Amino acid sequence: MRRRPIAQQAIGFLTIAPGLFLILALTIYPVGYSVWLSLLEKHSFFPEQRFIGLDNYIYLWGDAEFWQSLWYGVVYSFWTITLQILLGVAAALILHESFLGRNLARGIVLFPYMIPTIVAVILWKWLLNDTYGLLNYALMALGIIRDPISWLGADHIMLSLIIVSVWQFFPFVLLAVLARLQTIPLELYEAAKVDGASAIRRFLHVTLPHIRGILFVVILLRSIWMFTKFDTVWLMGEGAGAGRFIRTLPVYAYMRTLTYYQAGLGAALAVVMFGILMVSTVIYFGLFRREADIG
Amino acid sequence: MTPRARRAAGRALLYVGAVVLVFQAAFPFLWMASTSMKPPIEVFADPPYFVPKAPTWENFVRLFTSTNFLIYFRNSLTVAGLAVLLTMVVGAAGAYSLTRYRYPGREQIATLILCTYMFAPIMIVIPFFILVKKVGIENTHLALVLAFASFCLPFALWLLRAFFETIPIELEEAALVDGADRLRAVVYVVIPLALPGVIATSIFTFILAWNDYIFTRILISADELKTLPVGVQDLFHSALIDWGLIMAAGVLITVPALAFFMAVQRHLVAGWGSGGLKG
Numbered sequence: 001m002r003r004r005p006i007a008q009q010a011i012g013f014l015t016i017a018p019g020l021f022l023i024l025a026l027t028i029y030p031v032g033y034s035v036w037l038s039l040l041e042k043h044s045f046f047p048e049q050r051f052i053g054l055d056n057y058i059y060l061w062g063d064a065e066f067w068q069s070l071w072y073g074v075v076y077s078f079w080t081i082t083l084q085i086l087l088g089v090a091a092a093l094i095l096h097e098s099f100l101g102r103n104l105a106r107g108i109v110l111f112p113y114m115i116p117t118i119v120a121v122i123l124w125k126w127l128l129n130d131t132y133g134l135l136n137y138a139l140m141a142l143g144i145i146r147d148p149i150s151w152l153g154a155d156h157i158m159l160s161l162i163i164v165s166v167w168q169f170f171p172f173v174l175l176a177v178l179a180r181l182q183t184i185p186l187e188l189y190e191a192a193k194v195d196g197a198s199a200i201r202r203f204l205h206v207t208l209p210h211i212r213g214i215l216f217v218v219i220l221l222r223s224i225w226m227f228t229k230f231d232t233v234w235l236m237g238e239g240a241g242a243g244r245f246i247r248t249l250p251v252y253a254y255m256r257t258l259t260y261y262q263a264g265l266g267a268a269l270a271v272v273m274f275g276i277l278m279v280s281t282v283i284y285f286g287l288f289r290r291e292a293d294i295g
Numbered sequence: 296m297t298p299r300a301r302r303a304a305g306r307a308l309l310y311v312g313a314v315v316l317v318f319q320a321a322f323p324f325l326w327m328a329s330t331s332m333k334p335p336i337e338v339f340a341d342p343p344y345f346v347p348k349a350p351t352w353e354n355f356v357r358l359f360t361s362t363n364f365l366i367y368f369r370n371s372l373t374v375a376g377l378a379v380l381l382t383m384v385v386g387a388a389g390a391y392s393l394t395r396y397r398y399p400g401r402e403q404i405a406t407l408i409l410c411t412y413m414f415a416p417i418m419i420v421i422p423f424f425i426l427v428k429k430v431g432i433e434n435t436h437l438a439l440v441l442a443f444a445s446f447c448l449p450f451a452l453w454l455l456r457a458f459f460e461t462i463p464i465e466l467e468e469a470a471l472v473d474g475a476d477r478l479r480a481v482v483y484v485v486i487p488l489a490l491p492g493v494i495a496t497s498i499f500t501f502i503l504a505w506n507d508y509i510f511t512r513i514l515i516s517a518d519e520l521k522t523l524p525v526g527v528q529d530l531f532h533s534a535l536i537d538w539g540l541i542m543a544a545g546v547l548i549t550v551p552a553l554a555f556f557m558a559v560q561r562h563l564v565a566g567w568g569s570g571g572l573k574g
Contacts, residue, residue, distance in 0.1 A: 012396025019389030228415030
């Protein structure tokens with residue numbers, strides 16, 4: 001294979017070229033273009049545009065709605081990520097043990113992650129319906145609450161959104177951790193058992209050091225994806241009514257572009273989101289780099 | 296407690312945990328299926344019950360006759376299918392290149408792909424929307440196929456690369472030594488070995504495309520071009536929500552995704568290590 005290195009290199013370039021071209025054209029170029037767009041005052045549907053420098057960013061700095069969205073996004077990300085990690089790791093430990101029907105159970109538990117978000121949202125809106133929903137009925141039948149709770153009303157919609165999101169996305173954490181658990185040599189557990197280590201100590205001293213690396217990656221990915229999550233959040237509230245109380249940055253960026261037709265401002269919001277993620281990622285690597293090396 | 300009693304308690308706890316896990320994942324779907332087969336009067340019955348007393352297909356019939364559901368379904372199949380085709384042809388060639396050839400910049404290209412894999416759709420879709428209008432392909436399935444490729448391709452390339460890396464390079468070298476040219480080696484040696492990985496990747500890519508909401512919402516405005524997630528969301532906007540109808544639609548969108556998923560499920564845990572999923 002190394003007889004004609006130049007020809008080989010040429011074939012190598014040619015076979016990656018179409019993929020590279022598409023990625024540059026469909027991802028890198030649009031992201032770059034949105035930086036330019038964010039410096040314009042531009043209507044979303046008409047071609048007119050005007051260069052206004054940093055005015056969009058200056059506007060956002062003084063925009064109460066922007067800060068409110070950022071705050072909602074932080075609350076949403078923090079709770080969904082924390083709960084996903086805890087549930088995901090616990091579920092992975094359970095499904096790593098051997099028991100009857102384990103393979104079927106593994107498949108079923110991943111269902112919520114595989115379905116379209118619209119399905120997750122409609123079936124939860126049905127379960128959470130204040131008048132006919134099963135959840136209110138069950139809670140009242142059990143005597144936990146006296147009056148139906150308006151799950152999708154202003155007071156509870158953030159909680160409901162967090163429940164739906166965790167339900168939908170914790171299987172991702174489960175999957176990643178489970179894959180890693182399967183590579184831990186069994187002898188380590190046997191040795192720990194011989195030494196008389198309890199289950200908790202075995203988890204802390206054998207399991208945890210091995211899954212540290214994958215947790216580092218999973219927390220990073222899930223943070224990026226929860227902070228920029230659009231479809232679940234939008235479909236739960238659609239930005240209006242009680243939905244105002246879950247208007248996170250992606251929803252706000254969408255609304256600026258397609259409800260108020262301010263494409264420049266929408267792009268500026270996307271750039272700000274990107275900037276926040278870059279800075280957070282750098283800080284995250286700085287703080288936890290060590291964990292990543294264990295991989 | 297004796298060690299034996301402790302072990303029995305541990306097993307019991309394990310089964311309780313497993314049952315709870317399966318229940319929370321499966322029950323909402325079963326409830327959706329149950330609602331989809333209830334006539335309207337049973338949908339709103341108080342107290343609610345699980346097994347329909349007079350099970351009916353009327354919700355499904357209404358979905359087919361009084362909404363554009365079948366058109367959305369066909370659109371979803373077409374667009375996701377074309378996106379998978381484009382992604383797999385370009386992706387398989389690219390993954391082969393990344394695992395079989397050495398050339399300057401190869402590692403940088405792999406890193407670039409991994410980075411774009413982390414881009415969220417919301418950051419791409421706004422400029423994409425403006426660019427699509429400039430090119431003049433707004434409101435077409437072509438725009439949608441290209442948009443889907445933007446998030447399917449990095450994902451597929453990364454997954455395929457992991458699969459291709461597990462195929463020993465010696466087998467191809469042996470074929471080449473035996474006098475086969477490169478193309479024959481690929482067709483007769485690499486492709487058969489890579490097939491399970493290629494099929495699994497195609498299906499995961501299909502599910503990604505099938506599930507998309509945001510790109511379709513923004514790039515498509517004509518009703519007859521919409522895909523399922525957007526079309527079904529619009530059913531929701533009628534004044535009085537027809538839950539039986541909505542749940543029937545939910546069942547029919549879910550079935551293809553879950554059927555495909557079950558077919559390749561076992562590849563998932565094994566292939567995760569360096570591949571992963573998106574969303």
